[in-house]
Amino acid sequence: ENMSNDLRIKCWLRYGDWKLALNPPGSDLPESLATDVLVSYKRATDVAVSDNYRAFHSWALINFRLAEQKNDKDRGISSTKSSSMIQHHAIAAVKGFVRAISVGTKRWSASVQQDLLNLLSCLFKYGELQDVATTINNGLSSIKIEAWLGVLPQLLARIHIKSPAVRSVLHPLLVRLGAK
DSSP states (O other): OHHHHHHHHHHHHHHHHHHHHTSOTTSOOOHHHHHHHHHHHHHHHHSTTOOOHHHHHHHHHHHHHHHHHHHHHTTTOOOHHHHHHHHHHHHHHHHHHHHHHHHOOGGGHHHHHHHHHHHHHHHHHHTTSTTHHHHHHHHHTTSOGGGGGGGHHHHHHTTTOOOHHHHHHHHHHHHHHHHO
């Protein structure tokens, strides 16, 4: 059963990677391709008792990319549908990064570090959107406090941030790190 789950996860990840490779590097993902990749990576995370780092890492990255793509495309245009799509992808990215970081091992340490930086990008770019900061706060308890030491300079650089939503995540995290 476990071997079969691992194989299923690998197949869904391969399929998503293959679909992504069909798109020219650096270009926006067309909606149909984005949907195929999202479904594939989501299925990899949904396989029973999946604690597969790469599944959550891939799921988080595609959602982060789509939030960025939507944000860049809609800069200056304020629409409720657009901001709810950005929020949806940002929250999915946050949940994926939190899960990837919490199941990441020494084997993935460089990627886990990158996931932490991407999680911070989500906080600083999308923390104002409803529920993004709350989702990050809810996920912080599953990330070992030691994991944050590598990104401490980035945290300290934003200590004076004005946004109350972002501060509600940043300041308690810095207090926890200081107490460590």
